[in-house]
Amino acid sequence: MPDSTGWIMSSRSTGNGGSCVEARRHEGWIEVRNSKNRSGGLVRFTTEEWDSFLFGARRGEFDQLLTD
Template identity: 80%
Template sequence: MNSNTSWIMSSRSTGNGGSCVEARRHEGHVEVRNSKAPEAGTVRFTTEEWDSFLFGAKRGEFDGLLVD
């Protein structure tokens, strides 16, 4: 079964002038890239790493990194 998906953009990215993060499932991993510079490459996570990141983000673990 092919688990590859198309690139998806965060719904939070639409109102900031095009600076967007995109993600997709590819070859058993999750890849993330900057939509303004896709040729710059991707960051690749295992599904376990990605799930842990999302869980932490939902719990507010990274709120201290927010820029005003």
């Protein structure tokens, strides 16, 4: 697996001013940032933390946070 990738955005992001995040792998971390404020900072996760988050999301553990 490469040590670094480019920023990726979800295919569900609309590009019409919606709230979006971008993520990338960089120097052993998974970094996440706000696509509307790219210079505003980022959040870093270990690969283990990111894998745990994705596992939980796939299982619906965060569904109660969804809005209509």
